[in-house]
Amino acid sequence: MQTNILGIESSCDETAAAVVSDGEQIRSSVVASQLATHAKYGGVVPELASREHLRAIVPVVRQALVDAGVELHDLSAIAVTSGPGLVGSLLVGISYAKALSYASNVPLIAINHVEGHIHSVLLENPEVRFPAGALVVSGGHTHLFEIRAAGEYRLIGKTRDDAAGEAFDKVAKLLGFGYPGGPVIDKLAPFGDATAVRFSPVKMKGNPLDFSFSGLKTAVLRWTERHDVNADLREEIQRRKQLRKASVDDWLKVTPQRTLDLLASFQRTVIEELLRRVNLAAEEIGAESAIIAGGVASNAGLRKQALAYNGLRFYFPAPELSTDNAAMIAAAAFPKFQAKEFAGLELKAQASLVLA
Ligand code: KG4
Ligand code: ZN
Numbered sequence: 001m002q003t004n005i006l007g008i009e010s011s012c013d014e015t016a017a018a019v020v021s022d023g024e025q026i027r028s029s030v031v032a033s034q035l036a037t038h039a040k041y042g043g044v045v046p047e048l049a050s051r052e053h054l055r056a057i058v059p060v061v062r063q064a065l066v067d068a069g070v071e072l073h074d075l076s077a078i079a080v081t082s083g084p085g086l087v088g089s090l091l092v093g094i095s096y097a098k099a100l101s102y103a104s105n106v107p108l109i110a111i112n113h114v115e116g117h118i119h120s121v122l123l124e125n126p127e128v129r130f131p132a133g134a135l136v137v138s139g140g141h142t143h144l145f146e147i148r149a150a151g152e153y154r155l156i157g158k159t160r161d162d163a164a165g166e167a168f169d170k171v172a173k174l175l176g177f178g179y180p181g182g183p184v185i186d187k188l189a190p191f192g193d194a195t196a197v198r199f200s201p202v203k204m205k206g207n208p209l210d211f212s213f214s215g216l217k218t219a220v221l222r223w224t225e226r227h228d229v230n231a232d233l234r235e236e237i238q239r240r241k242q243l244r245k246a247s248v249d250d251w252l253k254v255t256p257q258r259t260l261d262l263l264a265s266f267q268r269t270v271i272e273e274l275l276r277r278v279n280l281a282a283e284e285i286g287a288e289s290a291i292i293a294g295g296v297a298s299n300a301g302l303r304k305q306a307l308a309y310n311g312l313r314f315y316f317p318a319p320e321l322s323t324d325n326a327a328m329i330a331a332a333a334f335p336k337f338q339a340k341e342f343a344g345l346e347l348k349a350q351a352s353l354v355l356a
Helices: 035-039 046-068 087-104 113-122 164-174 181-191 214-226 229-241 248-253 257-285 300-307 327-338
Strands: 004-009 014-021 025-033 077-083 108-112 132-137 142-149 152-158 289-293 313-315
Touching: 004 046, 004 087, 004 327, 014 046, 014 327, 025 046, 035 046, 046 087, 077 087, 077 113, 077 327, 087 108, 108 113, 108 327, 113 132, 113 142, 113 289, 113 327, 132 257, 142 257, 152 257, 164 181, 164 214, 164 257, 181 248, 181 257, 181 300, 214 257, 257 289, 257 300, 289 300, 300 313
Parallel strands: 004 077, 077 108, 132 289, 289 313
Antiparallel strands: 004 014, 014 025, 132 142, 142 152
16 A cells, blocks of 8 residues: 655745655645745744744645645655754644644654755665765755665764855855855856865864864955955945845846855855765765755755766755755655654654754
């Protein structure tokens, strides 16, 4: 018999629900993004996020069931993200999942959001061989894992300060490109000279597989201070701040070459920092495959650079599965369903849940 799992995700600023059959067939995937709500504040505002989740959760789940053509009683399990994330946001998804589970007598499965991101890749690439390296890079996480065998994770490196996506967002905000920064920088970087600004590589004391992006962010800030000749840059930033919903062409009109060069150089540095460590990790654990998942995994420059690496096979999620979604949560629940790893109604939100 087919296994239909409903996934529910509300850990940050996306309310999402999806139905996945047998851990690999996406029957529906609905994502309600709160970007418009948070964009004017330059980042996610937790109180607003909880409120938006409350508004969206019922229609989003209903839509996922309708799109999949299934009813609650057709479900084998209901999977929900229990952490890590914003506690108020997580609670909305968890409370609703519990209520559905109780009312329809369908078992509940708790999923770690980071494991979900890893499954956004495994879902479409069941052929990935273990041991494998896995890098989860988003606005909230920069975590490097060894996957010894299916479901067996060991955390081998993480950021000591900002997440990679956070660095993209902060640099974009500093230069007046709005939020989120990753997609804009990704689109503009090809127009700049990635070798124009030299940022020194980050050397980590202790674990060489750890990351740090706050120094790079400060280096970009210093660059802007040095280039604020006759306030040119400040005017440039003001012009960009007045743009809303800009297209690449709009951004290009208000962005001189030296700023494009800065963006390209910044992006190249982040990509090199990420790929260098994935490569090092793969050597250490004897892996021939590496998974890269999370919002930053949609970066075109990162995907291109990864393809140029010899000796390591990289796997990326489909673009729509890179950023937060619930198909990855439902897919991650399939092995747990087979192992009968169910959660009780006492399930709590765990803001700092770790995967290891
Ligand atoms: O996985 P995600 O949707 O949410 C979190 O769990 O954080 O990731 C969002 C993050 C943001 O920081 C955003 O700027 C970054 O992913 N991002 C990108 C790109 N698309 C999204 N960063 C670089 N290049 C992109 N194309
Ligand atoms: Zn995420």
